[in-house]
Amino acid sequence: MRKYLPAVVFLLVFETLAITLWLTKDNIFYLFNFSYIGIALALGIFLFARGSANARRITQLLVGLYMLLFLGLISGENMQIEGFWYYLFIGVFEAATIHYAVAKIFGPLLFGRGWCGYACWTAMVLDFLPYKMPQQPRKKLGWIRYITFAASLVFVAALFLGHVGGIERIMFWAFIVGNVLYYAVGIALAFAFKDNRAFCKYICPVTVFLKPMSYFSLLRIKCDHDKCISCGKCRKVCPMNVDMLDDSRSRENGTECILCMECVRNCPKHAL
Ligand code: SF4
């Protein structure tokens, strides 16, 4: 039963968050929202403990589709980075800002880039492409993320400074256009670089928050060097080119780990 403990812990953490936000903000949406996400995550962790190879994908689809379709398209909440700036500028601490605070800014101190492995609706689609393991060396293009990050901020700031009318409607359409663009660029890059996660590595503006915070993550992949036989299988299956054999926080691509557990699943010696 011990192997199911992490699933129970995750469920309890999210249930606590759900009840706290429901009572403090007097809005039952938070109870529904965080309970749903907690159940989806706990299910994935439970299935992983049972040895399912698709555990992560199931959680990613459950959470990603819910956020994209229900929160984004049906409820009209811009959950992309532009939405975060928008709600920040109008001073509203609602779904998009709470989502960023929990999943992308403070949460990574606890669970690193778990968002990228288990919830992101962009990666949910990219992970179905044929290049699960990068088939080319990593490129030095990470600087592009700072440009897309700045562009998202400038776009929203310009709407406010220009006193543009109907900003709420613009933000809804920005969500749709933004997602179409992300998918188009993400899919094109995956095929060009033969790497499903190329968009995550070079373009995604959210990594400007995620990478520094996940450096301090409590949850990390570590290697038991007494068990390791240096077969190198773990490095071969990592979609993010992480050097998981180095336990230091400054290990190569350490802030890229999405906790997908492929290295753990494939280690013949259970050393990770
Ligand atoms: S890096 Fe960006 S696109 Fe990739 S999974 Fe994370 S949030 Fe999603």
Ligand code: SF4
């Ligand atoms: S797969 Fe396991 S045994 Fe092989 S190098 Fe990685 S940690 Fe060591």
Ligand code: SF4
């Ligand atoms: S394979 Fe291991 S090191 Fe690489 S991203 Fe997944 S969990 Fe992290």
